[in-house]
Amino acid sequence: MTVASVSLDLDNLWAYLKTHGDPAWERRPSFLRVATPRLLEVFGEHGLTTTVFVVGADAVRDDGAQAVADITAAGHEVANHSFGHEPWLHRYSRVELEAEVARTEDAIVAAGAPRPVGFRGPGYSVTPDLLDVLAARGYRYDASTLPTWIGPLARFYHNRSAPSTEESDELFGGFGKVRAPNRPYRWHNGVVELPVTTMPLLRVPIHGSYLLQLHQVSPSLARGYFRAALRLCRSTGVGPSLLLHPTDVLGATEAPGMEFFPGMAVPAVRKVELLGWVLGVLRRHFEVVGTGAHVAALGAELPVRDVGRLERSG
Template sequence: MTNALPVASVSFDLDNVWSFLKTHGDPDWATRPSYLSAATPRIVDFLGESGLQSTVFVIGADADRDDGAEAVRAFAAAGHEIGNHSYEHEPWLQRYSEDQLAAEIDRTHAAIVAAGAPAPTGFRGPGYSTSATLERLLVERGYTYDASTFPTWIGPLARAHHFRTADLTAAQREERANLFGGASQALLPLRPHRSASGLAELPVTTMPLLRIPIHGSYLLQLYSISPRVARLYFGTAVRLCRVRRVGMTMLLHPTDLLDRRDAPALDFFPGMAVPAREKYAFMQWVTATMQRHFTVLGTRDHIVHALDTESPYASVA
């Protein structure tokens, strides 16, 4: 395939209210509160109005419940790929045993298929967590790509902020000791590549050279301070990606289109004070900006074309 513009992609991690509360250390997560009935149609409309085909990474525990299964069907019916986002969404998968990791993959895979979507071939670990064992298990199960790596140095800062703001027990702090990874993550490739396991890897893009985040939640945190700064920041990221020949992978979450009225329990989450209508309009601007500079595909198509030997973005950063 020959494109006038380099390839890029937009994906959604369908993280639910309970998964955010769980990571935050809030015991109310156990009741599994959900905003999927509100978030799903909004995301479907957003993608449709933006003319985007996306990949939606779904949590298995949600796909096993009615509103989650309905979400899977709605996204699949709209032509979006469904990816595997683990079963319990614990961002410390690298601490799991092999049997635990296998269960996380397999239970989610089965739940997505049971909900009516094609069998997933892509995986993204919660909180960008991954390991060599996880990659091997994915390869053994016929998965073709992983989208878990996050090449940035801010992991320790994000973890320190998390520990300051979350109400965690000593055991939970130990469990989260490697949350968001170390500063050495900044040395990971920015471009699609094949890992040692042979699995195709599509990193979540960070700003070239600076290796700082540009995903939706980070942009909205900037937007809450200054919309002008957020637009300048993203415009700079797009220009650097073009100059450095990095195809952009934009990661979004439902919270990027929702506000505190949609999810009062997530008032602690960055950007939730921004009205949903403003978020919607800003994220439409973000994706439209991407579409002016890239051919925006789904995650699976992005990595297929980026790893084509004729693609100018095929080599490892």
Template sequence: MTAVRLASISVDLDSLPHYCRIHGLPESLLDEQARTLIHRVAVPRFLELFAAVGVPGTFFVIGEDLESDPGASDGMRRAHAAGVEVASHSHAHDYALTRRGPDAIAEDLARADAAILKAVGVRPSGFRAPGYTLNADLYAATVAQGYRYGSSAFPAAPYYAAKAAVMGALAALGRPSRSVLDTPRVLLAPRVPYRPDPARPYRRGSGPVLELPMTVTPVVRFPFIGTFATTLPRGTMRAAYRTCRADAFFNFELHGVDVLDATDGIPPELVRQQRDLRTSAAKKVERLRSIFQWLKDDFDVVTLRDAAGQLSATL
């Protein structure tokens, strides 16, 4: 009997202040409309897209957004009612969370869980680290919180090199990024689901919280994520997809901005830095619709929570 191949589609709901922090821009550029844009506009667009293709999804939400924006809580309740999994993307989305020490990390995760529980009535089953950065202290906190899975490992060499270059350029301009460059050891992490070594979570071990890495291609480890999927030529993405189509699990990761563009009320200073915002939202949504359909045709598309449930028995 042939094993069922699984795919998941997840969306990190990073609000625009975090993009200002990445690009070294003042958050004062953002008015209240811009600050709430991800939950007001992007979330409904993704819900419509999931429904149109007939696939489930997973939202990784930031706890403090739920606390500060009633609309965000309302949107997550609607998403939960529609069958979308609501998972944790930490409380404050602090890019330096892994450097805060065990107590501060544990407090952050607990606050995020409490905010999600209050918003949707269910504790999250999974976690994705801010900036995809994982270490032993953060992994231990996910174990203590009782998560079923984590989805933070991103072993993408081209992404890592580009991030390092951008951070260096911003520092040279006197506009340092608040982002954090992960250890190079992440580049050797498995590209398929695995149980981490709790002391070195980018290596295989016997940790209780399953790790579901974001999909990268074999060999060159090109990242198959929303930023590239919505902006690179369709043929390029189709070729990258074919190299991963035989995988037992495909983890397609996106961000809220992947369905937004400059006309949605984003300050031009941020649009200049976040180049994918120059592509029209309509074009990006249509591209994502196609990719979601590819996944539906080739895989059993499930939430990350359900994927973890099915995969855990095989690892």
């Protein structure tokens, strides 16, 4: 059976508000105490071991440290999702990047998890400097890329709804991203890249929030879409890496201020139901593990991609 993976970006309420340009983020509102146990329960019901990408600024707080401890105790891998969750991470200097990665590692270890070997940036982008930092710090993989043409659309909506963010024009990647591979590969410095899988050929996202958007239109549309995506993955030999977020199990009242976010009108109980169905279908066709185990199962014969090409492809 082909190996597939499930990972969760433990983005907190404040991080969504920050990206949206809502000043309420500065009070750092959190929904981790509700979201984490609910997600762990769904994973537990399916006997799944996943990878959870944790934000450093949360791991240094009580509720975030508790989340890291609970996630680790349940047998999941904890990985690094940057410290400040700034989607414009690719503008950071090498020194700033190093600090982002190192501070998060320290917070994760202090909360009781092993030192992370996987990284995912908050804006679906990687830079040569970031890949250097990861290699130097002993990371085995990066999982930041989302090979889709949806990026520019997401940026368009973001710019309309959050004019206060000057950095928006570089958010969510450029059109060049669609040329990025949908399959894992190895960077020249040895770090493995495990892209967030998009629908083979069509290159549209298949992750949780996208399915919820469809679910809002029609539940059977969302299911049909996901089934079609998995069929394409199987026929093209892609072991999908499925990305989830806390919003995939939270209702509108549990994420105050996020009414703007796609899928928030779907009640929590319906969301949990859809997620359970998604994980069940995935497990029927693939051996499902976390991203670290997915990378380990890929073996040594991955295509190599030149870090220098990044700057040209945008």
